[in-house]
Amino acid sequence: MTTVEPVSAHDYILNSPATLLTDALSGFVAAHPDIDWQPDPGFLYRADRGEDRRVALVSGGGSGHEPMHSGMIGAGMLDAACPGLVFTSPNALQVAGATRWADRGAGVLHIVKNYTGDVLNFRIARHLVRDEVATDHVIVDDDVATASESGPGRRGTGATIIVEKICGAAAAEGKKLDEVAEIGRRVAANSRSIAIAYQACTVPGSSVPAFELPTDEMEFGVGIHGEAGVRRTAKVGARELVNRMVDPIVDALSLVHGEQVIALVNGLGSAHQLELDLVFGEVVADLHRRGITVARPMAGTFITALDMDGVSITLVRADDDVLALFDAPTTAPAWPYVPARAVSAPVAVTFAEPDDAAADGPECGWLSAFVDRVQGSIDHLTDLDRRAGDGDFGVNMDAALGHFAIPLRGTDTEVLDAIATSFLVRAGGTSGALFGVLFRQLAAAFADGRGFDDSLRAGAQSALAEIVDLGGASVGDNTMVDALSPAVDALADGDTGVAAEAAERGARSTEELTAAKGRASYVGENARGVIDPGALVVSWLFRAAADRS
Incomplete structure (x- = not known):
């Protein structure tokens, strides 16, 4: 009988769980002089943005997924990103504030992962600014593990950064808001992902992982908020593992012999680059056997679930137009092949305190x-x-x-x-x-x-x-x-x-x-x-x- 061996919680380097986000943002801004912080209502933004009239991109989500979204801010990608608390969407006022700031007269595109809180708060933000800023949105819903005919639908996971990259390049070319949105929706519709974990993540301040997992088993179809998978199986070798992961993606996209894809192998937090490179090699070999060409490779840690020990695979059907936008330059620090940047002094980071104090007077x-x-x-x-x-x-x-x-x-x-x-x-x-x-x-x-x-x-x-x-x-x-x-x-x-x-x-x-x-x-x-x-x-x-x- 399989037994669950005790798993110790991850010990984070921190001052306190309550200040982890703001302390980390302070260091992030210090390390990236082209990115700055607006404390009221709380978002990161391009400090080097010009005033040319182009479509702006705003995204965001719960913290714990770094380097997404903060590391995707830069010329040719995001203009601003709104960080929420760990695994919690940013609030609507953050998104509305970032949207107002980002607008240069050509409108703002929201790129939103299909999680209920993210979708809702970005939607409320668009309501708040509808008389001030032209907006549109792209919902990224690539996780095949949560495909269903009812409920909220597929979660938004690994394809998010690829949609951000391609939409950012389209905006940089001067395309109109509806054109950039349409490109993003087309890329999202042609993207699917799946993720597995060998060990659950641990939320800072917690004494136990998000779920218990025997050392000889793995979770198939996990989510980036620490959700358990759709099934649990015995661990298998990398080649069989990759085959099990690629099969449902290929089926969902109806990929056929002769097509080409962007292939992303992503670490969920604790996977070593050696493992990611190994998995990527198996993905290339698996797709080659199917007659599918990997036109662009990505293997690294881009979308994490804190310290989850696991990996995700994303495939994006790509034509020449999509590849040209994918290849366009960007200064986003977490995108591959970005030059090293200078270090600046630490910056104090706080969220502005809301004016939510009740008035003096009789007891309510x-x-x-x-x-x-x-x-x-x-x-x-x-x-x-x-x-x-x-x-x-x-x-x-x-x-x-x-x-x-x-x-x-x-x-x-x-x-x-x-x-x-x-x-x-x-x-x-x-x-x-x-x-x-x-x-x-x-x-x-x-x-x-x-x-x-x-x-x-x-x-x-x-x-x-x-x-x-x-x-x-x-x-x-x-x-x-x-x-x-x-x-x-x-x-x-x-x-x-x-x-x-x-x-x-x-x-x-x-x-x-x-x-x-x-x-x-x-x-x-x-x-x-x-x-x-x-x-x-x-x-x-x-x-x-x-x-x-």
């Missing part, structure tokens, strides 16, 4: 009770999300609400607005974006001066509509909508007490559901029997409203 009792309940339940919420999702929900709730002193003071509108700002700026990820929308809509409704029940009803209704539009979830998808929607229905015919009971029933119903939206959808049946933490927090909000004094 019902929201104080809600925030106090969440603050006291962080470990419970984290455990629920670890069992049914990716484990960051409690961290995001703590980031958004943990700093508020109880009791909260101010009018309902002032406190709701403060909570909304905190969620949008501090939390990040899907939960930060959607709860930010919820509280922003509630704040707007309460500002209209109606009675409490009418304001709650109007705000909840508009929030539900906005959340469904942004995230696409409906009742039964095992999300916060399962509690919010029945509460909105109950408010139409009853008081807040009836709405609270409806929200609580909706939250409890998620225990018997499997997720169809968000990252929890990737764990499938493993989520059954676990209440959705987002729905639970929504039910707490309505209970606090019903019990207000």
Whole structure:
């Protein structure tokens, strides 16, 4: 019988887990004098960018994937990149700020990995700047391990940097926004990837890896946020391993004899270059046997999952036009064959503190009770999300609400607005974006001066509509909508007490559901029997409203 041998967590070089991102960004900016940091709202940008009227590129994502995206900033690639917390998408205000900065009058293209939080926050950012900047976007969804007819679809992984490179070259040539976007979508549609791991990653500050893996087994189809694979098998030799990985990619792209590809062999964090070169050689040999030519090679560490011990393979169908753009020069420091750069002095890096303080005044009792309940339940919420999702929900709730002193003071509108700002700026990820929308809509409704029940009803209704539009979830998808929607229905015919009971029933119903939206959808049946933490927090909000004094 296979046994799991104890695996020690990775010991990171750091001052503290809480300052790892800002400390690392400080060193990164010091090492790359052509890249600078904007603390409000927090993004990296090209310090040497000219003012010529060309399409600009903005991307970003959770930290822990370096050198993507920060190392892809430079002439011929990205103009700006927004870093989120570890494995957490940047928030919409970061993306909107980077978009405004990057625009030179020809529009801005967002290149977005197909993870729920990334897609949502970039979409909200485009809404925020729609009256100021012309924007378009390319969704990169290349991971064949998560291909499905329902749910969020394939994750965005290794092909992201190739889309960034080719779109960046197209923009540098002076192509229009719609042309650059179309090229990016064509490259994304012709790209597929798969990844395997011999050992899971360890999140800084954690004492255990993301998942346990016996030393004689491997995970096939892992994700870059530390997600376990779609199946676990015994380890095999490199040649058989590569064949198992290339097969589904070739099938997904319908590659045939005589075609040519860009081939990327990528280390996920702990794979040595010797291993990557070995795997690349096997990829070339495997494709040669199929009559497929590797027109451009890439073998190195470009898209990581912190310290995960594993490798990914990406193939991109390429014609002469795509190869010409791929070959165009770039100054991005992480792209191959970039000359060495000078070292500058360390730069202090901080995120600007958001203006999310509630006003002075009388105690806001019902929201104080809600925030106090969440603050006291962080470990419970984290455990629920670890069992049914990716484990960051409690961290995001703590980031958004943990700093508020109880009791909260101010009018309902002032406190709701403060909570909304905190969620949008501090939390990040899907939960930060959607709860930010919820509280922003509630704040707007309460500002209209109606009675409490009418304001709650109007705000909840508009929030539900906005959340469904942004995230696409409906009742039964095992999300916060399962509690919010029945509460909105109950408010139409009853008081807040009836709405609270409806929200609580909706939250409890998620225990018997499997997720169809968000990252929890990737764990499938493993989520059954676990209440959705987002729905639970929504039910707490309505209970606090019903019990207000």
